[in-house]
Amino acid sequence: MLATALLADSSGQALAHASAWAVYVVGAAMIITGALGVILLRNPVHCALMLVITLFGIALEFIDQSADFLAAVQIIVYAGAVVILFLFVIMFLGVDRKEAIRSEPTRFQRPLAVVLGVVVLVEILALSRVDHWATGAPSQAGALDGPGQNVQKLGQSLYTGYLLPFEMTAALLVIAVVAAVVLSRRHNQSAGEMREEDQEEVLSGTAASQSDHGESQ
Amino acid sequence: MTVPSAWYLILAAVLFGLGATGLLIRRNVLVMFMCIELMLNAVNLTFVTFARDLNDIGGQVNVFFVLVVAAAEVVVGLAIIVAMFRRRAAATADDIHILKG
Amino acid sequence: MNAAYLIVALPLIGALVLLFAGRRITEPASGWLATVMAAGSFVCTVIVWASLLGRSSNDRAVQKNIFTWIPVGSLHVSAALQLDPLSVLWCLFVTGVGTLITLYSIGYMHGDPSYSRFFFYLNAFIFSMIVLVLANNFLFSFFGWEGVGFCSYGLVGFWFSRESAAVAAKKAFVTNRIGDFGFMIALFLMFQHFGSVNYSVVLHSPLPAAFATGLALMLFLGAVGKSAQIPLYMWLPDAMEGPTPVSALIHAATMVTAGVYLVARSAPIIHFSSSAQWVIAIIGVGTALFAATIACNQNDIKRVLAYSTVSQLGYMFLAEGSGDYDAGIFHTVMHAFFKALLFLSAGAVIHALGDEQDMKRMGNLRRYLRITFPAFMIGWYAIIALPPFDGFWSKDEVLAAAWHKSPALWAVGVVTAFLTAYYMTRQVILVFYGEARWSSHAADHGAAGDLGVGGHGHGSGEPHEAPRTMTVPLLILSVASMVGWLLNAPFGGLDFISKWLAPVFPPSVATPFTVPTGTKWAIGTVAVLCALGGALAAFAAWREAVDRPRLEPAVLAHGWYIDEGVAATVSGPLARTAAAFSFVVELRWVDGLVRATSSAVAASGRQLRRVQTGYLRNYALGFSVGAVAILFYLSLRAGS
Numbered sequence: 001m002l003a004t005a006l007l008a009d010s011s012g013q014a015l016a017h018a019s020a021w022a023v024y025v026v027g028a029a030m031i032i033t034g035a036l037g038v039i040l041l042r043n044p045v046h047c048a049l050m051l052v053i054t055l056f057g058i059a060l061e062f063i064d065q066s067a068d069f070l071a072a073v074q075i076i077v078y079a080g081a082v083v084i085l086f087l088f089v090i091m092f093l094g095v096d097r098k099e100a101i102r103s104e105p106t107r108f109q110r111p112l113a114v115v116l117g118v119v120v121l122v123e124i125l126a127l128s129r130v131d132h133w134a135t136g137a138p139s140q141a142g143a144l145d146g147p148g149q150n151v152q153k154l155g156q157s158l159y160t161g162y163l164l165p166f167e168m169t170a171a172l173l174v175i176a177v178v179a180a181v182v183l184s185r186r187h188n189q190s191a192g193e194m195r196e197e198d199q200e201e202v203l204s205g206t207a208a209s210q211s212d213h214g215e216s217q
Numbered sequence: 218m219t220v221p222s223a224w225y226l227i228l229a230a231v232l233f234g235l236g237a238t239g240l241l242i243r244r245n246v247l248v249m250f251m252c253i254e255l256m257l258n259a260v261n262l263t264f265v266t267f268a269r270d271l272n273d274i275g276g277q278v279n280v281f282f283v284l285v286v287a288a289a290e291v292v293v294g295l296a297i298i299v300a301m302f303r304r305r306a307a308a309t310a311d312d313i314h315i316l317k318g
Numbered sequence: 319m320n321a322a323y324l325i326v327a328l329p330l331i332g333a334l335v336l337l338f339a340g341r342r343i344t345e346p347a348s349g350w351l352a353t354v355m356a357a358g359s360f361v362c363t364v365i366v367w368a369s370l371l372g373r374s375s376n377d378r379a380v381q382k383n384i385f386t387w388i389p390v391g392s393l394h395v396s397a398a399l400q401l402d403p404l405s406v407l408w409c410l411f412v413t414g415v416g417t418l419i420t421l422y423s424i425g426y427m428h429g430d431p432s433y434s435r436f437f438f439y440l441n442a443f444i445f446s447m448i449v450l451v452l453a454n455n456f457l458f459s460f461f462g463w464e465g466v467g468f469c470s471y472g473l474v475g476f477w478f479s480r481e482s483a484a485v486a487a488k489k490a491f492v493t494n495r496i497g498d499f500g501f502m503i504a505l506f507l508m509f510q511h512f513g514s515v516n517y518s519v520v521l522h523s524p525l526p527a528a529f530a531t532g533l534a535l536m537l538f539l540g541a542v543g544k545s546a547q548i549p550l551y552m553w554l555p556d557a558m559e560g561p562t563p564v565s566a567l568i569h570a571a572t573m574v575t576a577g578v579y580l581v582a583r584s585a586p587i588i589h590f591s592s593s594a595q596w597v598i599a600i601i602g603v604g605t606a607l608f609a610a611t612i613a614c615n616q617n618d619i620k621r622v623l624a625y626s627t628v629s630q631l632g633y634m635f636l637a638e639g640s641g642d643y644d645a646g647i648f649h650t651v652m653h654a655f656f657k658a659l660l661f662l663s664a665g666a667v668i669h670a671l672g673d674e675q676d677m678k679r680m681g682n683l684r685r686y687l688r689i690t691f692p693a694f695m696i697g698w699y700a701i702i703a704l705p706p707f708d709g710f711w712s713k714d715e716v717l718a719a720a721w722h723k724s725p726a727l728w729a730v731g732v733v734t735a736f737l738t739a740y741y742m743t744r745q746v747i748l749v750f751y752g753e754a755r756w757s758s759h760a761a762d763h764g765a766a767g768d769l770g771v772g773g774h775g776h777g778s779g780e781p782h783e784a785p786r787t788m789t790v791p792l793l794i795l796s797v798a799s800m801v802g803w804l805l806n807a808p809f810g811g812l813d814f815i816s817k818w819l820a821p822v823f824p825p826s827v828a829t830p831f832t833v834p835t836g837t838k839w840a841i842g843t844v845a846v847l848c849a850l851g852g853a854l855a856a857f858a859a860w861r862e863a864v865d866r867p868r869l870e871p872a873v874l875a876h877g878w879y880i881d882e883g884v885a886a887t888v889s890g891p892l893a894r895t896a897a898a899f900s901f902v903v904e905l906r907w908v909d910g911l912v913r914a915t916s917s918a919v920a921a922s923g924r925q926l927r928r929v930q931t932g933y934l935r936n937y938a939l940g941f942s943v944g945a946v947a948i949l950f951y952l953s954l955r956a957g958s
Contacts, residue, residue, distance in 0.1 A: 017219070020219045024220045028228050031228065035232055035255055038235075038251050038255060039238060039242060039248075039252060044245050044248055047248045054232075054255060054258065055258065058258045061228070061265075062265055065219075065225070065269050067268070067269075067280070070261075070277055070280050070284075077288060078284065078288075082254065082287070082288055085291055086295070089247060089298060089299060093247075093298075093299070093302055106935075106936055109242070112939060113241035113242050114238055116939070116942045117237050120230075120942070120945070120946055121230050121231060123949040124226075124230040124234075125226075125230050127949065127952060128226045128230070142273075142274045142275075143273070144268055144273060144274050145272055153274050154277055157274045158278055161275075162282075169285045169286065173285065176288075176290075176292045179292075179293045179296060180293060180296040183297055183299070183300045184296045237942060240935075241938055241939050242935075310934045310935055311933055313934065314932025315932065316932050317932030
C-alpha cells in the first residue's frame with residue numbers, strides 16, 4: 001500500500017489506516033451514486049456518464065486493495081473504451097428520446113424487481129459470512145504478496161498458468177470483431193443497389209429517414 | 218490497518234443488487250446493458266477482495282479475463298442492438314415481443 | 319358304426335363350403351348341395367340305426383369320441399357322440415324332415431338374392447341339431463343348443479332388411495338366451511355336484527330330492543326357452559317372419575323339440591323330483607291351452623300354425639311331466655310329420671298367392687291348388703286328432719298319461735283339443751273354402767320368397783301350384799302323416815317306439831303305469847267327440863261369414879297382451895335404463911371425465927401461455943427469481 005509504505009511508525013500506521021478508510025469511503029460513495037444514477041436517470045446519456053463515475057469508484061477500490069494494474073486497465077478499457085462505445089451507439093440511435101420511466105406495461109415487474117434486488121443482496125451477504133467455502137487448497141496462480149511488482153506477478157501468472165485462457169480470450173476478441181462487422185452489415189445489397197424497402201419508400205414518397213413510418217418488425 | 222474485506226464485499230453485493238434491479242426495471246436497451254456492466258464490476262471487486270484475502274494472484278487474473286470478455290460482449294451486444302433498432306431510434310426492449318405466447 | 323362320424327361331418331362340410339364359396343355357387347346348385355349333404359346324413363343315420371337294431375336291446379349304447387375338448391383339471395369334456403335309442407331316433411326324424419325341407423327350399427327360395435346363405439344356414443342348423451341330440455355330455459350338447467339358437471336367429475332374420483324380421487330374430491335370440499341361462503346354471507350345478515357333465519355320470523347317480531328339483535327345473539328352464547313354453551313363448555309367433563321352410567324345419571319339427579329331447583334325456587334326474595314333474599306337466603298343459611286360445615283369433619296363416627306348435631309342444635311336456643316319455647316322444651315324431659306338412663302346404667299357398675299371408679284375403683283355393691289342398695287337409699285331419707291318422711294315436715297316449723297324473727290336467731288337455739279342432743277348421747275354411755277374396759293381381763305375381771323377389775307372373779290371373787321340388791316333400795309328409803302312427807300303435811305289438819326306447823327309460827327312470835283299457839277307450843271317445851265338436855263349431859261359425867267380431871276378441875288377437883305387457887314392464891324400463899346409461903352416464907360422465915382431462919390439460923396450457931409475455935425484461939425477471947432461489951438454497955446449506 002502506498003500509504004503504509006510511506007508512513008512506517010504507529011502514528012503513520014494510524015494515518016495509513018485512516019487514509020485507507022478515506023479512500024474506501026470516497027470510492028464507495030462514487031460507486032453508489034453512479035449506480036443509482038444509472039438505474040434511475042431517464043436520459044441514457046446521463047446514465048452513461050454516471051456509469052463512468054461508478055467505474056472510477058471501482059478503480060479507487062482497486063487501488064485501495066493494491067491492485068494497481070487492474071485499476072489502470074479498468075480506467076483505460078472500461079471507462080475509456082466501453083463507455084465510449086455506449087455513447088457512440090446512443091448517439092447513433094437518437095439521443096434526445098427519453099424513456100418513459102413512469103409507465104410500466106407489466107405491473108408486477110417493478111416491485112418484484114426491487115424485492116429481488118434486496119433478496120439477492122441479503123443472500124450474498126449471508127453467503128459471504130460463511131467461512132468454510134474456501135477449499136483451502138494452495139494457490140496455483142501464485143502469491144499476491146511478496147517481492148516484485150503487482151504487474152510482474154500478474155504477468156507471470158497470466159503467461160504461464162493461465163496461458164490457454166489467455167489465448168482463448170484473444171480468439172474471442174477476434175470473433176467479437178468479426179461478429180460486430182457481420183451483424184451490423186446491411187443485407188442483400190451490392191454497391192449501388194437499393195434495398196427493396198428503400199425502393200418502396202422512395203416510390204411511395206416517404207423517405208427512410210422518417211423513422212416514424214417504420215413497418216412492423 | 219487496512220479496511221477489512223467484509224466492507225468491500227458488502228459494497229460489491231450492494232452494487233450487484235443495484236445492477237440486477239436496474240436490469241429488470243429499465244426499458245432502454247442500452248441502459249440495461251449498462252446495468253450488466255455494473256454487475257460485472259461488482260464481481261470484479263469481489264474477486265480482487267478475495268485475491269487479497271487469500272493471497273492469491275488468481276483473483277486478479279480472473280478480473281483481467283472478466284474485463285476482456287466484458288469488452289467483447291459489449292461489442293457484440295451493441296452490434297446486435299444496432300442491427301435491431303436501426304430504424305427506430307426510440308426502440309425499447311419492450312418492442313421486441315414477437316415471441317409472445 | 320363309423321358312419322356316425324359322417325352324420326355329423328356331412329352337414330358341417332356342406333355348411334363350410336357354402337359359407338366360403340357360396341357366392342360362387344349359383345342357384346340351384348347350392349340348394350342341391352345342401353340337400354345332398356342332409357340326405358347323406360339321413361342315410362348314415364339309417365345305417366347307424368340299422369346296426370343298432372342288429373344288437374341286442376341291452377347293448378344299444380355306443381360312444382364315439384371325436385376329440386377331447388376340455389381337459390382341464392378335474393373337468394374332462396370330450397366332443398363325443400352317444401348313439402343310443404333316444405338320440406338315434408331323434409336324429410332320424412331331424413335329418414329326415416330336414417332333408418325334405420331343404421329339398422322344398424330349392425323351389426321356395428327360387429330367385430332370392432341370398433340363395434346360398436339360406437342353405438348355409440340350413441346345413442349349419444342341421445349340423446347343430448345333430449350335435450345337440452347325439453352328444454354324450456351336456457356341454458357338447460349345449461354347443462349344439464347354442465348353434466341352433468344362432469342358426470334360428472340367422473334364418474328368422476334372413477331378410478334382415480325388413481325391420482320386423484330383424485326385430486323378430488333378436489327377440490328369438492334374446493328369449494332363448496333366458497332359457498340358456500337356466501341350462502348354464504344346470505351345467506354349473508352338475509359340475510359342482512358330480513365333477514363331470516357326462517351323461518354316463520350325471521344320469522346314473524342317485525340324487526337328493528332338493529338338488530334334483532333344482533337341477534331339473536334349471537334344465538327345464540332351458541327347455542322352456544327353446545320349446546316356447548310359458549313364459550318364454552313370445553318369440554315363436556314372431557319368428558314366422560322367416561321364410562316358410564324355416565318355420566317348418568325349425569319351429570315345427572326340430573329346434574323346438576330340442577327342449578323335449580332335453581327333458582327326455584334328463585329323465586333320470588327328473589325321476590328324483592316329483593315337484594319338478596308337476597311343474598313340467600302344469601306348464602305344459604297350461605301353455606297348450608293358452609296358445610290354443612290365441613290361435614283362435616289369428617289372421618296370418620303362419621301365426622295360427624305357430625301358436626298351434628306352441629300348444630302341441632305343451633302336450634309333449636304334459637306327457638313327459640306325467641311320466642310317460644314314450645308318449646311324449648311319440649307325439650313329437652307325429653307332430654314333426656304333420657306340422658311340417660302343414661307349414662310346407664301353407665308355404666305353397668303363400669307362394670301361389672304371391673306372398674299373401676292374411677287368411678282373410680284367401681278363400682276358395684281348393685279349386686286351384688290340386689296338390690296342396692289334399693296335403694293340407696291330411697295335415698288338418700291329423701292335427702285335430704281324429705282316427706285313424708297320426709295325431710289321434712299320439713294325443714290319445716298323452717291324454718291317457720295326463721289322466722293318470724291328474725284328471726284336472728286331462729280336462730284342460732281335452733278343452734285344448736276342442737280348441738285345436740276349432741281353430742284348425744277355421745283356418746281350413748278361410749283358406750280353401752268360401753268366396754275367393756284374393757285379387758288376380760296378387761295371384762299373377764306368385765313369387766318365391768316372402769319378399770316378392772323375382773316374381774314370375776303367369777298371366778293367368780290364377781294361383782298356380784308349386785313346382786315339383788316343393789310338392790314332392792308334401793307328398794312324402796302326407797304319407798307319413800297318414801301312416802306314421804304305425805310306428806307306435808298301442809295294439810298288435812306295433813309299439814316299436816316304446817320298445818325301441820325301453821333301454822333309455824327303464825323302470826328306475828320312468829315308473830311304468832298302465833291305464834285300464836276301458837278308461838283308454840273312454841278317453842279316446844271323449845277326445846274324438848271334442849274334436850268333432852270343435853270342427854263343427856268352426857264349420858258353423860265360419861262357413862258363411864269372414865268376419866265375426868264376437869268370436870274374435872281383440873284380447874286374443876293380441877295374445878292376451880302379453881307382448882305389450884312385457885314391453886311395458888321389462889323392455890320399456892330396460893330401454894330407458896339403457897338410454898340413461900348411454901346418454902347420461904356414458905356421454906356426460908365417462909366422456910365428460912375424459913374430456914375434462916383433455917380440457918384440463920388445455921386450460922393449464924392456456925394459463926402457462928401467459929408466462930410467455932414476449933418481454934425481455936420479464937424473462938430476465940424469471941432468471942433472477944431462479945438465481946435467487948439457488949442462492950437461497952445455498953445459503954441454507956451453508957448456514958447448517
